Structure formats: C-alpha cells, structure tokens
Amino acid sequence: MTTRTERRVGRTGGLIGDSPLRPDGIPKLKGEFEYAQDLTAAEMLWGATLRSPYAHARIVSIDLAPALAVGGVHAVLTADDVPGRGTFGLEQPDQPVLAGDYVNYWGEPVVVVAAEDQDTARRAAAAVVVEYEVLEPLVDPEEADRRDETFRRMKIRRGDQDITGDVIVDGYYEVGMQDQAPLGTEAGLAIPDGHGGVDLYATSQFVHVDHEQVVASLGLTSDQVRSHPTGIGGAFGAREDVNLHIHLCLLALHTSKPVKMVYHRSESFTGHVHRHPARMWYRHHADMDGNLLRVEAKVLVDGGAYASTTGAVLANACYFAVGPYRCDSVTVDGVGTRTNNPPCGAMRGFGAVQVCFAHETQMDRLAAALDMDSLDLRRRNALATGDAIPTTGQIIETPLPMTEVIDSLVAMPMPDATISDSPLSLPGGTGLTTEPTDVSRGVGYALGIKNLGFSEGFDDYAQARVRLTAEGATVETAAIEVGQGLVTVLAQIARSALGVSRATVRNVDTSMIDSAGSTSASRQTQLSGGATLEASTRLRARILHAYNGDDLDDDGVWSEGRLVTPMAEITEGSWEETATFRHPATTEPDENGQGVIHADFAVAGHRAVVDVDPELGLVRVVRVDTAQDVGKALNPQSVRGQIEGGIMQGVGLAIMEELIVEDGIIRNPNFTDYLLPTILDAPEVEALLIEKEGSWGPYGAKGVGEPPIISSAAAVAAAIRDATGRPIDRIPVRPQDIALL
Amino acid sequence: MTEPVMLTVNGIDYRVNVDMGRNLLSVLRNELGLTGTKEGCDDSECGACMVLLDGQPVNSCSYLALQAQGRSVTTVEGLTPADGLHPLQRSLLEQGGVQCGFCTPGIIMSARALLDRNPSPSEEEIRIGLSGNLCRCTGYAKILAAVAQTASDG
Ligand code: FES
Ligand code: FES
Numbered sequence: 001m002t003t004r005t006e007r008r009v010g011r012t013g014g015l016i017g018d019s020p021l022r023p024d025g026i027p028k029l030k031g032e033f034e035y036a037q038d039l040t041a042a043e044m045l046w047g048a049t050l051r052s053p054y055a056h057a058r059i060v061s062i063d064l065a066p067a068l069a070v071g072g073v074h075a076v077l078t079a080d081d082v083p084g085r086g087t088f089g090l091e092q093p094d095q096p097v098l099a100g101d102y103v104n105y106w107g108e109p110v111v112v113v114a115a116e117d118q119d120t121a122r123r124a125a126a127a128v129v130v131e132y133e134v135l136e137p138l139v140d141p142e143e144a145d146r147r148d149e150t151f152r153r154m155k156i157r158r159g160d161q162d163i164t165g166d167v168i169v170d171g172y173y174e175v176g177m178q179d180q181a182p183l184g185t186e187a188g189l190a191i192p193d194g195h196g197g198v199d200l201y202a203t204s205q206f207v208h209v210d211h212e213q214v215v216a217s218l219g220l221t222s223d224q225v226r227s228h229p230t231g232i233g234g235a236f237g238a239r240e241d242v243n244l245h246i247h248l249c250l251l252a253l254h255t256s257k258p259v260k261m262v263y264h265r266s267e268s269f270t271g272h273v274h275r276h277p278a279r280m281w282y283r284h285h286a287d288m289d290g291n292l293l294r295v296e297a298k299v300l301v302d303g304g305a306y307a308s309t310t311g312a313v314l315a316n317a318c319y320f321a322v323g324p325y326r327c328d329s330v331t332v333d334g335v336g337t338r339t340n341n342p343p344c345g346a347m348r349g350f351g352a353v354q355v356c357f358a359h360e361t362q363m364d365r366l367a368a369a370l371d372m373d374s375l376d377l378r379r380r381n382a383l384a385t386g387d388a389i390p391t392t393g394q395i396i397e398t399p400l401p402m403t404e405v406i407d408s409l410v411a412m413p414m415p416d417a418t419i420s421d422s423p424l425s426l427p428g429g430t431g432l433t434t435e436p437t438d439v440s441r442g443v444g445y446a447l448g449i450k451n452l453g454f455s456e457g458f459d460d461y462a463q464a465r466v467r468l469t470a471e472g473a474t475v476e477t478a479a480i481e482v483g484q485g486l487v488t489v490l491a492q493i494a495r496s497a498l499g500v501s502r503a504t505v506r507n508v509d510t511s512m513i514d515s516a517g518s519t520s521a522s523r524q525t526q527l528s529g530g531a532t533l534e535a536s537t538r539l540r541a542r543i544l545h546a547y548n549g550d551d552l553d554d555d556g557v558w559s560e561g562r563l564v565t566p567m568a569e570i571t572e573g574s575w576e577e578t579a580t581f582r583h584p585a586t587t588e589p590d591e592n593g594q595g596v597i598h599a600d601f602a603v604a605g606h607r608a609v610v611d612v613d614p615e616l617g618l619v620r621v622v623r624v625d626t627a628q629d630v631g632k633a634l635n636p637q638s639v640r641g642q643i644e645g646g647i648m649q650g651v652g653l654a655i656m657e658e659l660i661v662e663d664g665i666i667r668n669p670n671f672t673d674y675l676l677p678t679i680l681d682a683p684e685v686e687a688l689l690i691e692k693e694g695s696w697g698p699y700g701a702k703g704v705g706e707p708p709i710i711s712s713a714a715a716v717a718a719a720i721r722d723a724t725g726r727p728i729d730r731i732p733v734r735p736q737d738i739a740l741l
Numbered sequence: 742m743t744e745p746v747m748l749t750v751n752g753i754d755y756r757v758n759v760d761m762g763r764n765l766l767s768v769l770r771n772e773l774g775l776t777g778t779k780e781g782c783d784d785s786e787c788g789a790c791m792v793l794l795d796g797q798p799v800n801s802c803s804y805l806a807l808q809a810q811g812r813s814v815t816t817v818e819g820l821t822p823a824d825g826l827h828p829l830q831r832s833l834l835e836q837g838g839v840q841c842g843f844c845t846p847g848i849i850m851s852a853r854a855l856l857d858r859n860p861s862p863s864e865e866e867i868r869i870g871l872s873g874n875l876c877r878c879t880g881y882a883k884i885l886a887a888v889a890q891t892a893s894d895g
Contacts, residue, residue: 021834028842029830031777031817035843038776183781183789183843183877233779233843234877265782424865483841483878637837644880645840671786671875679871682881 014503015496016699019637022488023504024481035231036187036203041258044189045074047244047251048121048261050111050128051270052103055137055340055664059101062111063129070124072116074255082250084219090209090241090345091151095306097217097246103132105305105342106665107270114251114259137340137664141279141302144337151303152311154318154334156391156593163294163329165285169365173282173358174730176658178275178649180347181676184233185268190248191258197224198249199509203232205239205480208515213242214249225249229507235482236649237346238272240520241308269669273308273345274659276301276336278317278354284362285329290372292381294329295362295390297321299355301344303336308345310336315456316351318593319391323359324402324449324603325381327390332593340664346520348649349709352450357731360446360714364721378447379406383603392589392597399692401629405447405605408627408688415609415623415684417441427611427618429680434613441622442612444718447605448710451598452695452703453523457588460523460599461580463514464531466494466539468575470568472502473536478509479516479528484705485638486524490532492634493698497536499552500567514580522602522703525634526696530581533698539577543570583696600695604628604707606647606715608683612723617735619655621683621716628687631695631702639704643687646708652677653709654716658732746810750775751819759806766790766801769816777817777846781875788874791847792816798854800873817846820853828891829853836887840878848874852888861892 014020027033067076079086079100086100087093099110111128115121138144188202197220204210207227214225232239244261251259263271278301285294299317303310314336321332347353367374382402388395420426421436428434454460465476473494481487487505494503516528540552547565549557556566583599609623624647633639649657656675660667668674693700713731721728724738743758750773757772766783769775769792778801781789785803792801793815820827826834829849839845848871855862855870862870867888876884 019837022837022839024842025834025839026826026830028839028845029817029826029834029849030821031775031846033842034776035779037779038770181877183787183841183875184779185781232841233781234841236877262780265784422865424868483843485840641837641840641879641883644882645878646880648880649877670784671782672784676875676877678873678875679868679881679885682868682885685880685882 014492016492016634018492019635020488020492022485023491024487033231035184035233036201037184037262039189039201039260041189041191044258044260045114045116045255046118046121047248047259048113048125049109049247050125052099052106052108052110054103054132054134055106055139056135057103057132058135059099059103060131060133066127066129067113067124070120070127072120073113073124075114075251076124076128077112077250077254081254082218085217088213088217088242088246089307090309091307091311093216105340107342109247112247112251114255139339139341139664141300141337141339144339145300145335149338151307151336151338152314154314154332154593156318156330156332158391158393158592158594159329161329161331163285165293166288167286167366167369169284169362169369171282171358171362171365172729173280173361175278175354175357176732177277177344177661178347178653178657179269179659179674180236180238182234182236182238185265186244186263186271187261188244188248189258189260190252192252192256198252199226199228200245200249201228201230202245202248203239205235205482205520206518207478207480208510209518210242210245211510214246217246218249226509226511228509229478229480232482235519236348237520240346240518241273243271265671266669269666270342273343275347276303276313276344276354280355280358282358282362284366286366286370290370290377290380292325292327295322295327296331299332299334301336301354302339302341304339304341304343306343308343310344313351317355319597320352320449321355321359322390323356324383324447325390326383326387330390332391341661342666348646349706350521352448352710353713356446356448356710357714357717360711360718361729364718375406375410375445379403382406391593393594394596394598396601398600399694400601400603401690401692402603404690405603405627405629408690409445409605409607409625412625412686412688419611424680427613427620428616433616434618438613438615439611440614440723442610442719442723444608444715444722445605446711446714446718447603448707449601449603450706450710452526452602453521453583453599455586455598457586460517460527461582462516462527462531463578463580464528464535465513465576465578466532466535468498468539468571470571473498473500475503475505475532476508476513477505477516477528478507478513479524480519482519484642485635486528488638489525489635490528493529493532494536497533498540501554522705525701526703527581527583529698529701531579534579534581535577538579539575543575600702602629602702602707604711606712608715608719610716610719610723612720612738614724615739617739619720619733621651623684624712624715625686626708627690628704628707629702630689630691630704631697632691632693632700633689634699634701636689639689640687642704643708644685646705647685647712648677648682650709650712651681651683651716654713654731655733744807746806748809748814750814751816761807763806764802765804765806765809768806769801775816775818779843779846781843788847788851789844791850791874793850793854796854796857798851817849820849828894832887832890836883836890838879838883838887844874844876848876848884856892864889
C-alpha cells in the first residue's frame with residue numbers, strides 16, 4: 001500500500017510551480033488535435049467571401065445571377081439578406097456584416113456564398129459582378145486628424161504644465177503595421193439547430209463576445225446562438241474581433257445546412273485587424289542630474305476604416321507613453337484616426353509596443369545629451385511600488401521590480417565578442433553577401449511596462465466551474481487556449497488547490513457557463529486562474545466540512561492523519577463550485593486622463609545584441625536577454641515559451657515584419673512578401689524570471705504574454721543604432737535606414 | 742477534369758479521382774481525411790503542410806497529387822507509432838516545443854527527414870533543416886532543443 005507521503009510526492013508532476021507535460025500536447029503531436037480547419041459535418045457546405053477591390057467606393061449595383069448560375073451553389077447573400085442590426089464591432093457596432101452602399105477599405109466583405117465545395121464557393125464568389133463608383137480614399141492619418149475623422153482622442157495632463165528642463169530632447173518616431181500572422185488562418189463551422197438557432201465553432205479569443213456580436217448583428221435571441229471554443233493555430237490578437245463568424249451563421253441559417261469557411265492566407269491578411277501603425281512626437285525634459293522633469297508626447301495611431309479596439313489601443317499607448325519612469329509633469333495628446341486603410345485592432349502589446357519604441361529611443365537620446373550611461377539614467381528614474389504612474393497618477397500598489405529587472409539584465413553574460421565567419425551567423429545569411437570584417441556589432445537596452453487585464457472601468461471577470469467526480473477534478477471554462485498553455489496551468493491550479501492529482505480542463509460553450517473574458521491583455525492565467533483557484537478552494541472547504549476532515553487527497557478526506565471517508569464514497573455525491581473572479585476595480589479617466597485606470601502592471605527589460613552590415617543594411621540579431629516581472633511562475637516552461645515566442649515577434653517587428661499599405665491596399669498579403677522570422681533568424685534567448693509575489697493573480701502570478709514583445713523590438717532597434725550610429729527612428733528598420741542607399 | 746490517381750500514403754494504397762490541378766495537401770486532408778497535415782500559407786513558405794515523399798520533405802501545398810503517383814507519401818499520422826510516440830514527438834512534448842501546435846506536424850516531418858540523413862546534426866544543421874518551417878508561437882528555442890535532444894538520445 002502506498003503511504004500518504006509517497007502519494008504526495010508522486011503527484012508533484014502537476015502542481016503550481018511545476019512544468020507538467022501539456023495535456024493537449026500528444027494529440028497535437030500526432031496530428032489528431034481538432035482545429036477549426038479540421039471540423040466537418042454531414043451535408044456541410046463551404047462558404048466564401050467576395051471582398052472589395054477598392055479602398056473606398058460606392059456600390060452602384062450587384063449582379064448575383066452569374067454566381068447563382070454556378071452548379072452546386074446554395075446561397076449568395078448581400079447586405080440586403082442580413083436581418084437584425086447588420087453591424088458589429090468591439091467598441092462600437094460600426095462595421096457592416098456585408099457592405100451596403102459603400103466599401104470603406106480594401107478587402108471589405110461584400111457578398112458571401114455557400115456551395116457544395118470550397119472551390120465552387122470561391123468560383124461563385126468571384127463570378128458576382130459588382131459595379132463600383134470608385135472614390136478617393138482617405139489614407140493619410142494626419143489628414144484624417146485634421147479633418148477630425150477619429151475614433152477617439154485622448155488628453156492627459158498631469159502636474160505643472162510649464163516646466164522646462166535643463167536638457168531637452170525631441171524626437172519623431174514611426175512604427176509600421178504588423179500582422180499577428182497566427183499560423184492557422186481564420187476557420188469555422190456553423191451548424192443550424194433546426195429551430196432557428198445556430199452552433200458556432202470558429203477561431204476565437206473570446207467566445208462570449210462572438211456570441212454577443214452574432215446575436216445582435218443578426219437579430220437573434222441570446223439562447224439561439226451557442227459559441228463553442230475550438231482548436232486554433234495561434235491568435236496574438238487577431239481573433240479578438242469577429243470576421244467569418246457572423247457570415248457563417250448567416251449562411252447556415254439561410255441554407256439550413258452546416259457551413260464551413262477557411263480563409264486562405266491572402267484572405268486572412270485582410271480578414272483580421274492588424275497592429276496599429278503609429279506616429280509619435282516626443283519632447284523629454286531633464287535636469288543636469290538626469291531626473292526626468294517633463295514628458296510631452298503626441299501619439300497618433302491609425303485605426304483604419306472601422307473602430308475595432310482603436311479606442312482602447314490608443315488609450316493604452318497614451319497611458320504608457322512615458323514608460324516605466326517617474327515623472328510628475330506630463331502632457332500626452334492622442335488620436336486614433338479613421339481612414340480607408342485596413343482596420344487595426346488588437347495585437348500582443350496593444351499600444352504599449354508602439355510607444356515603447358519611442359520612449360526608449362528618447363531615453364537613449366536623453367542619456368547621450370546628458371553624457372550619462374543610459375542604464376544609469378533609467379535606473380535613476382525607474383518606477384517602483386508606491387510611485388505614481390506618470391500619466392494617470394495611479395499609485396502602484398503591487399510589486400514592480402523595475403530596478404531588479406535592470407540590475408539582472410546588466411548582470412547577464414554577454415555573448416562572445418568575436419564575430420563568427422560562418423555564413424549562417426552573418427547578416428544576410430547564406431546569401432554570402434557580407435564579409436565578416438564588414439560587420440559591426442551593437443548592443444541595445446529597452447524597458448517596458450504594460451497593464452494586466454482590461455482597464456478604464458471595464459467590468460473584467462472570468463467564470464470557472466470545478467467539479468469533483470470519480471475521474472478527478474474537471475475545470476469547466478469558456479476561456480480560449482491559444483497555445484499559451486492555459487489548459488495546463490488551470491489544471492495545475494485545480495490540483496494544487498483541491499488536493500487531488502487528476503485534473504483536466506474542459507472547454508464548454510457560451511450556453512453552459514458565463515464569460516471567461518478574452519484571452520488577451522495577458523489576463524487568462526490571472527483571471528480564469530483566479531476563478532479556478534477560488535472554485536477549487538471553496539469546493540475543498542465544502543467537502544472537508546461535509547466529512548469533518550482536515551485534508552483531502554486522492555484517497556479521500558482525512559482527519560488527524562486518518563482516512564475518514566474514501567474518495568469513492570465522496571464522489572457518489574455531486575460536487576461542483578462555480579466562481580467568478582474579478583480583478584480590482586478600475587475607473588474611467590477624468591477629463592485629464594487621471595484615475596485608477598489599471599488593475600495591475602508588469603515590467604520587463606531586454607538587451608539585444610546585433611550584427612550589422614552597415615553597407616548593405618543587413619541585420620542579424622545575435623542574442624536577446626531578458627528579465628521579466630512574472631509575479632510567480634506557475635508553469636516556468638510555459639512562461640519561458642511565452643517569453644521566447646514574444647521576443648521573436650519583437651525581433652520581427654524590429655527588422656522585417658511590415659504590411660506595406662499603398663493607397664489603402666496591402667501590397668504584401670502573403671508569406672513570400674510579409675516576412676516572418678524563421679529558425680535561422682532566431683537569436684539565442686536567455687530569460688530571467690523575477691518572482692515577487694503580491695499581485696492579485698492566483699498565488700501572486702502576473703500575466704506574462706505581452707511583456708516579452710513590448711521592449712524587445714525597441715532593444716533591437718537600439719542595438720542597430722549602437723552598431724551604426726544611424727538615427728533609427730522607425731521600425732521595422734529597413735536596409736535604407738541603415739545604409740543610406 | 743478529374744483523373745484516377747493511385748497514392749500510397751503511410752503504406753496504404755488509395756485510389757482517388759482528383760482534379761488534375763489539385764494539390765497533394767488538399768487530397769490528403771479532404772479526400773483521405775488525414776487532417777494532421779496543415780495549411781498555413783498555400784504558398785511554399787510555412788512548412789505546415791510538410792510531408793515526406795520517398796523520405797524527402799516536400800511542401801504538399803505546392804505539389805500536385807498527380808505527381809505523387811507511384812511514390813510513397815508519409816504524413817504525421819504515418820510517423821506516429823501505433824502505441825506511444827516517435828522520439829521526436831516525445832522530445833517536443835518534454836521540451837515544451839508545442840504551443841498552438843499548428844506548425845508541429847510539419848516540424849516533425851522536416852526534423853525526421855533531417856535526422857534520417859544526418860543522425861547527429863550540429864545546431865547549425867538543425868537550423869538549416871528546419872528553415873522551411875515557420876512557427877509563430879515558440880520562437881524556435883524549444884523546437885531546436887527538442888531536435889537536438891532526439892539526436893543525442895539516438
Ligand atoms: S501550406 Fe504549404 S508551405 Fe505553407
Ligand atoms: S506552436 Fe504555434 S505555430 Fe508553432
């Protein structure tokens with residue numbers, strides 16, 4: 001017989017702080033995991049979308065006859081066929097399900113088709129004849145600002161507005177439009193229920209909000225739509241907004257058949273929102289000792305044609321415009337413009353990435369102007385617990401180890417200074433364009449800060465249900481696993497808090513549980529983790545109380561070292577607890593942008609080492625070191641996975657990833673021309689996790705998904721500046737920014 | 742115009758009628774139900790659709806089903822042993838090389854082809870061997886470690 005002590009040791013494979021094997025790992029490795037792309041249903045039809053070829057036009061007429069004449073076509077629908085409100089949007093329902101009188105961006109959906117197979121659906125969509133009157137697109141965001149074509153303006157005024165520093169540094173910065181490019185494109189299946197309702201299985205980060213959007217836009221009642229979490233190939237913000245969801249439900253209800261859609265990669269590039277391109281004007285004031293006295297900034301993000309989350313992204317950009325530094329005199333003006341460019345919305349980092357590049361470049365320039373070490377300057381001004389966030393005045397109440405981040409980063413070993421002559425290690429790679437003697441090495445640092453969870457008074461919560469049965473514990477949630485390992489960590493929390501060794505996570509649809517909120521804003525481990533912890537803790541207490549025990553494990557309830565009730569007897573009863581976890585309440589900003597705007601903050605720092613061929617403008621990122629404030633690493637392997645993946649996306653943003661938009665048209669909507677980092681571009685990454693408990697997340701955990709991308713791009717840009725002496729005031733850095741071609 | 746095509750996939754012979762322009766990926770996924778092979782780009786850029794053709798890694802999105810006639814196709818389903826995991830699968834799992842997992846089957850096929858021709862690759866050789874596979878989630882570090890582990894475990 002195993003003793004209790006052995007049992008306890010035996011189950012440590014999956015408690016908090018461990019890195020157990022992920023439960024969805026085996027099906028994913030075997031190719032058995034079911035992604036939205038892989039779903040099928042009997043008598044299933046395939047959907048396809050006809051999109052606008054113009055950035056701005058009036059729809060004069062639509063002739064559906066040629067599409068309807070294609071054999072195997074079941075439905076060809078336009079805006080006229082959309083019942084209900086007919087529009088959707090995360091912040092405001094300003095986007096038509098299908099364009100009516102006007103198209104406002106290149107790629108806007110105009111017609112949807114259902115047919116017997118995908119090729120037929122695509123052919124039929126292409127056969128629709130739309131007559132457009134082409135209009136002049138508004139594509140210059142500064143012009144949109146002047147015309148007051150905006151989604152939101154931000155005004156932040158804090159402290160004395162008339163301070164002038166001994167040293168003043170001005171800068172203008174740009175960040176290009178990045179794409180999330182999750183490897184799995186948008187896909188989904190809608191199945192009509194035969195009673196006027198529909199079940200939706202589609203790529204998502206937030207099934208409850210998809211549900212809400214489908215219901216409202218199609219004039220359905222809440223109980224007619226069930227949105228089911230389904231397997232997805234990454235997200236990074238791209239799945240926060242609906243895209244094919246409403247179309248699928250519309251087609252399924254219209255044809256009374258299941259309808260599936262999978263976007264082609266080229267369609268995916270227009271089918272989801274992107275990271276907002278930004279233009280930023282800065283002025284930093286400091287005294288001769290390097291104390292930051294005043295920061296003035298204007299931040300413009302272009303939202304494109306429809307609102308999506310532009311208001312919240314802009315707000316975030318403005319709130320973090322100063323970075324993780326103390327400063328008591330701040331002016332920030334922000335604008336989120338409305339143009340005929342592709343709509344922009346959520347992407348990992350959510351506004352904080354863009355301003356980080358600007359404020360960190362400013363800090364380096366300020367250090368140079370002061371003739372000071374840039375890290376000393378940062379250390380001198382670093383935010384800490386008890387300080388006020390420079391923009392909002394909010395007092396930081398939880399641990400904020402900015403100084404530890406800086407010190408750790410400096411202490412991390414530097415790579416070997418010799419430049420390898422292996423072609424793979426040279427900028428330009430096996431193109432063999434660079435001579436080792438031409439390479440110059442640079443080192444750059446950047447620090448970043450971001451909020452955790454939703455802000456500005458949003459009622460941000462997550463619900464989870466924990467059951468105990470003969471099979472062990474089950475956590476039920478509608479929270480989306482995007483790849484980050486939520487299914488692993490929620491089970492770890494349930495095991496640790498309940499005391500049993502078997503725990504699994506079961507995704508349930510919107511009719512079975514309340515919202516878990518979005519898998520974004522680095523929030524699920526904290527929010528759904530918090531709900532899981534609370535439900536598990538309550539369930540354990542109830543069971544102990546019911547059986548007069550003081551401990552619970554796989555064997556059953558114990559009292560003073562004796563087993564009083566075996567598990568088999570306990571699980572004859574029905575045991576479940578549902579908990580809803582809310583993070584500390586936040587407030588809306590006042591007219592000066594002041595208030596308790598955020599629930600918590602996380603900081604990180606990055607040091608990048610790059611090799612540059614200054615003549616050809618080629619860059620290789622050799623190494624990125626990071627120290628990150630994680631609160632408590634509930635699953636260190638997953639935390640490192642987030643860090644390594646986030647840094648790679650930051651490197652992509654720094655040197656290669658940009659959607660080229662000309663006159664509102666994306667010129668590179670494919671992986672041949674939109675470059676993603678490959679394994680040959682992957683730098684060595686060393687990560688130091690700084691654990692300072694005290695946040696409100698379960699066991700003191702902080703969200704970890706976004707900090708890795710916030711300052712990594714800025715650090716790479718700083719390293720290129722160091723290597724070349726060029727200004728490097730825009731990312732992605734292009735060869736011509738380095739080589740003066 | 743459809744043609745009857747004889748395909749040998751994971752050791753099983755199939756006869757399917759396919760359009761002459763149809764790519765191998767679409768036949769594997771939609772006709773044979775082998776959905777472990779993924780489409781990430783349909784453009785020969787991402788490697789999510791990687792299969793082995795007579796042991797050589799090939800992007801099945803850019804390969805006509807007709808061209809695979811008479812050759813032996815291996816997909817992730819065929820590489821997985823009847824019970825348990827292939828060593829590559831085991832190390833990817835242990836090292837944390839799987840996040841969303843959409844790239845994973847393609848990575849496994851490329852890594853398998855690499856280790857078949859070079860059982861003890863250097864780090865550089867692993868990078869070259871996997872340079873046709875995009876992963877958007879992991880930053881590649883744990884994938885690199887997993888392939889190195891498989892090689893050193895022999
Ligand atoms: S789908 Fe074939 S290479 Fe991307
Ligand atoms: S794990 Fe998501 S693309 Fe590789």
